[in-house]
Each structure stands twice: as structure tokens, then as C-alpha cells.
Amino acid sequence: MNFLEISRLAFVTAFYLYCLSFIFYVIAVTGKTWKNRDPKQHERKWGRISFATSSLGLLAHLIYCGTRWAYSGHIPVSNMYEFMTFLSMMIMIAFTVVFLIYRKILLGMFALPVAILVMAYAAVFPQEVQPLIPSLRSIWLYIHVTLAATGESFFAVGFAAGLMYLLRTVDFGSHDKSARRQKRWVEFTLFSIIIVVGFIVSVYSFRAAGYEAVFTQNTTNIDSQVEEDSTIGKEVYNLPPIVAPHNSTMESVQPFLGMDHALFEAPSWMKGVNAGRKFNTVLWSILSGIVIYALLRLILRRPLGQLLAPTVRGIDPDDLDEISYRAIAIGFPIFTLGALVFAMIWAQQAWGRFWGWDPKEVWALITWLYYSAYLHLRLSRGFQGKKASWLAVLGFLVVMFTLVGVNLIIAGLHSYAGTD
Structure with a gap:
């Protein structure tokens, strides 16, 4: 068995372990209400099983990355299959870091589906290992792409916590104008994922x-x-x-x-x-x-939002607000370096200019400006709670359009990352 076959097996193993871990997280969260169960003991037990399973999945994911790298001779981020797989791995790393800090079992129930969805999306694209095109044969490939994906992975965790906050605080039983509007936007967010x-x-x-x-x-x-x-x-x-x-x-x-x-x-x-x-x-x-x-x-x-809302009843919304903010605060400087600073240096070396208004460049800038505004409003204007959570949720939709929509809709110099 060569490195490529091992990487394919590790990819499939990681995917199924993530799916199994998600099921365990659901059991940990929803099983607390089962009769004749000690809720805290049940949550601790299944929380440990869930985290152990997701960690094994992450280990398999790392094996995929290492063996594919060894086979191809370059870090596996050169096409849509490799990049989206790498992004899902970084989302799991970001989730693991945040989970070890805050120990919130419920976060796994919302962060795991994001990683699973990104991984399934990656598998749609051609999986053959191809030699790097000339513009990608640079050390900046390692620096630019990996840091950009790392920053976006923390944005994904911020999105998951922000969505949980909204499900926790939006009054799905109310029929006043403000509540109806918020319920519609929560539903639109879930529909976008669907x-x-x-x-x-x-x-x-x-x-x-x-x-x-x-x-x-x-x-x-x-x-x-x-x-x-x-x-x-x-x-x-x-x-x-x-x-x-x-x-x-x-x-x-x-x-x-x-x-x-x-x-x-x-x-x-x-x-x-x-x-x-x-x-x-x-x-x-x-x-x-x-x-x-x-x-x-x-x-x-x-509505789907009304269905998910009961799962977050027992969690403190302030904790969710804090997790969302901290995740974005960690991801922003990493994204700034990877998606803008080092990207412009690479663009100067590869194409002879720092900036060329390529669609991917423009949307990376839009993403950076958006999260800059989020942090500014959070720190100087007191945007907390629902306002900050809405910004965190909508921000990741911008990220997903940058990653998915631009490749499917808009042509540009980054079209080598598109579908085959």
C-alpha cells in the first residue's frame, strides 16, 4: 500500500469518525433528558466519548495530510479537493483548541457538522494528485494558503457559537415583528447551509x-x-x-x-x-x-430553528457570546497574515503586482473588512449578544461565498482551484 492509498483510506476513516462523533455529541446533549439518568454524569460520559472519537478522526485527518504530502511532494492545498479537505481539518483543530479552553460539549454538536459538510463538499471534486502549476511552485503556497485556512477555521467556530447563541436567545414562540424577523433570518442561515x-x-x-x-x-x-x-x-x-x-x-x-x-x-x-x-x-x-x-x-x-432551539436551553448565552468572539479574535490576525499580507507578497513574485482586483482577492478583502468591522464594533461600540452573533453568522456566509461561490460563479486567476 503506497502513500496515496493510505491517504484515501485515512480520509474516509476521518469522515466516518467525525460523523460518529457528531452522533455521540447529539446523544450527550439530548440524552440528558432521558428518564432515570443523571444529567451531569450522562453528559460527562458521552462528552468524553464524543471528544475522543473526534480526536481520533482528527488524527486520521492528519495522517491523510501527511501521506498525501509525502506522495505528491507538496502540501495538499493546490486544488479544491485538497484545500477544502485541509480547511475541514483546520476547523477540527480550531474546534479542539476552543473546546479544550471552554469545555462546552454542545459546541461539538454544531461545529462537527460544519467540518463534515466541508469535507463532503471537498469529496465532490477530482481527487487525483496533479503536479503543481508554475505559479504554485513557491514557499508562499505553504504560508499563504495554510494561514488563510487556519483563520477561516476559527471563523467557522465563531459561526457555530454565534448560531448557537441565536438559537438560545431568539424567542421562537413570540409573534411580534422583531421576533418574526429574527426567526426568518435564522431560518435563512440554516437554508443557506442546506x-x-x-x-x-x-x-x-x-x-x-x-x-x-x-x-x-x-x-x-x-x-x-x-x-x-x-x-x-x-x-x-x-x-x-x-x-x-x-x-x-x-x-x-x-x-x-x-x-x-x-x-x-x-x-x-x-x-x-x-x-x-x-x-x-x-x-x-x-x-x-x-x-x-x-x-x-x-x-x-x-421551522428548523425552532426544532434546534431546545438543544441549547441549558447553556449560558454569555458563554456562547464569549466563545464566538474569542474564536474570531484568534482567527482574524492569522487570516490577515495569510489571506492578505503574504498573499500580496506572493502575488508580487508570481504576477509582478501586489494587487490586481482578481475576484478571489476582492472577496478576501471583503472578508477582512467585514471581520475588521466586527471587531471594531465589538470593542468600541459595545456590540455584544445578538448583534455580535448576527455579525459572526453572516460573516461566515461571506467566507463560504469566497470559498465556494467565487469558484463556481466568477472566473479569475484563482480558477485553477475550481471544478474540473
């Missing part, structure tokens, strides 16, 4: 079914005032085509629910690698998310 779940479910489902649609795309190259011959390329969809590539014809398709052709073409202004296919993926993610959310509401017969 859209990512929808993306994963739809990709895996059609991949398992072997679905494929092939388009022939005609591209006209214009040099000065002379029109050159058109070049023809093929674009393969693994999801049923709602939107076809711009200026293309369908070569073959497997009908799905009567869909034997695309409903419309991607607009001409959508440029970049596989823009039509990426737009199609975004539409399927939203549609799948809506279907999953509707089914959950139909089965549970109540």
Missing part, C-alpha cells in the same frame, strides 16, 4: 447514476479586426442541463424527468472556464436545497 447540502446530494446522486450530457461549444476568436476560424470544444455536464454553455449545440444527453434539452443558454457575459456548467451547478444546488428544505419542513412540521 443549499450546500443540496449541491453535495445532487452531484453524488447523478454521479452514481452515471449521468452525462455533452455539448459542443463554438468559440470565435477575434484578433484586431480580422475574424479567425472558430474553435470547437466539448463541455461535459454531470448534472441535467438547465442552462447550456453559450453558443453551443447539444451532442448527446440522457433524459431526466423529460429534460432532453437545456431550458436556456448561459448569457454571453458569463466568461471563464466552464462558465455554463458552473452556472448549471449553482442552479441545481439551489433547487436541490429547496427540495431538501421543503421535505424537512413537511416531515418535521415546524
Whole structure:
């Protein structure tokens, strides 16, 4: 068995251990109310089992990283599969650090799903080890990407604690205007997470079914005032085509629910690698998310926020507020160094400029400005409690758009990190 096979086995092992640990955390939190149980003893027992299981998962995750690094000769962060897997590992490290400080069992029930979701998202992308492209052959790859992911991992823990705070403090039984608005925003946050779940479910489902649609795309190259011959390329969809590539014809398709052709073409202004296919993926993610959310509401017969709220009743909201703030305060300087300072130094070496308004650069700056505003309001304006928690939750949605949305929607110099 070589290093690559060990890394794949370690990846799968880590994923299942995280899932098992999440189940144990749920038992630790919800099992306190079982009859004939000592709540404190039950929580301590299952809390230890949960943390031990998640720690074993993290150990397997570290083995994945080390063996893949040994096989490829470079740190595994060079494409979307590797980076998102590395990010999920850093989320678990950040969770472990915060957990050892505050010893809040409930945090695992909300932080583990974030790491699991990111890991499942990573597995959607091609997993082959590829040689580094020239622009990535630099020591700054190690510094820039790893520090940026570390900072974002602490933002994820801050998000989990902030969401827990909102579930703890929003009055889901009230019908006044303010409470209704807050309940809607909590539900929107949960729905945003389900859209990512929808993306994963739809990709895996059609991949398992072997679905494929092939388009022939005609591209006209214009040099000065002379029109050159058109070049023809093929674009393969693994999801049923709602939107076809711009200026293309369908070569073959497997009908799905009567869909034997695309409903419309991607607009001409959508440029970049596989823009039509990426737009199609975004539409399927939203549609799948809506279907999953509707089914959950139909089965549970109540909003998801209202369902989760009872799990956090026994925890002090001030502790959650403190955990969210501390996690973001730890992550911010790390993110600043990794995503901005060292990134600009690398950009100067690789592309001859510190800043070029590349979409990923712009959204990294937006993320940094957002969390700068969060810390400023927290420290100087007394933004605590609900206000700070809302900022922590919305901030991580900005992070996820930077990581996911920019790669699927916007083309740029960082497109090597996109889907294959």
C-alpha cells in the first residue's frame, strides 16, 4: 500500500469518525433528558466519548495530510479537493483548541457538522494528485494558503457559537415583528447551509447514476479586426442541463424527468472556464436545497430553528457570546497574515503586482473588512449578544461565498482551484 492509498483510506476513516462523533455529541446533549439518568454524569460520559472519537478522526485527518504530502511532494492545498479537505481539518483543530479552553460539549454538536459538510463538499471534486502549476511552485503556497485556512477555521467556530447563541436567545414562540424577523433570518442561515447540502446530494446522486450530457461549444476568436476560424470544444455536464454553455449545440444527453434539452443558454457575459456548467451547478444546488428544505419542513412540521432551539436551553448565552468572539479574535490576525499580507507578497513574485482586483482577492478583502468591522464594533461600540452573533453568522456566509461561490460563479486567476 503506497502513500496515496493510505491517504484515501485515512480520509474516509476521518469522515466516518467525525460523523460518529457528531452522533455521540447529539446523544450527550439530548440524552440528558432521558428518564432515570443523571444529567451531569450522562453528559460527562458521552462528552468524553464524543471528544475522543473526534480526536481520533482528527488524527486520521492528519495522517491523510501527511501521506498525501509525502506522495505528491507538496502540501495538499493546490486544488479544491485538497484545500477544502485541509480547511475541514483546520476547523477540527480550531474546534479542539476552543473546546479544550471552554469545555462546552454542545459546541461539538454544531461545529462537527460544519467540518463534515466541508469535507463532503471537498469529496465532490477530482481527487487525483496533479503536479503543481508554475505559479504554485513557491514557499508562499505553504504560508499563504495554510494561514488563510487556519483563520477561516476559527471563523467557522465563531459561526457555530454565534448560531448557537441565536438559537438560545431568539424567542421562537413570540409573534411580534422583531421576533418574526429574527426567526426568518435564522431560518435563512440554516437554508443557506442546506443549499450546500443540496449541491453535495445532487452531484453524488447523478454521479452514481452515471449521468452525462455533452455539448459542443463554438468559440470565435477575434484578433484586431480580422475574424479567425472558430474553435470547437466539448463541455461535459454531470448534472441535467438547465442552462447550456453559450453558443453551443447539444451532442448527446440522457433524459431526466423529460429534460432532453437545456431550458436556456448561459448569457454571453458569463466568461471563464466552464462558465455554463458552473452556472448549471449553482442552479441545481439551489433547487436541490429547496427540495431538501421543503421535505424537512413537511416531515418535521415546524421551522428548523425552532426544532434546534431546545438543544441549547441549558447553556449560558454569555458563554456562547464569549466563545464566538474569542474564536474570531484568534482567527482574524492569522487570516490577515495569510489571506492578505503574504498573499500580496506572493502575488508580487508570481504576477509582478501586489494587487490586481482578481475576484478571489476582492472577496478576501471583503472578508477582512467585514471581520475588521466586527471587531471594531465589538470593542468600541459595545456590540455584544445578538448583534455580535448576527455579525459572526453572516460573516461566515461571506467566507463560504469566497470559498465556494467565487469558484463556481466568477472566473479569475484563482480558477485553477475550481471544478474540473
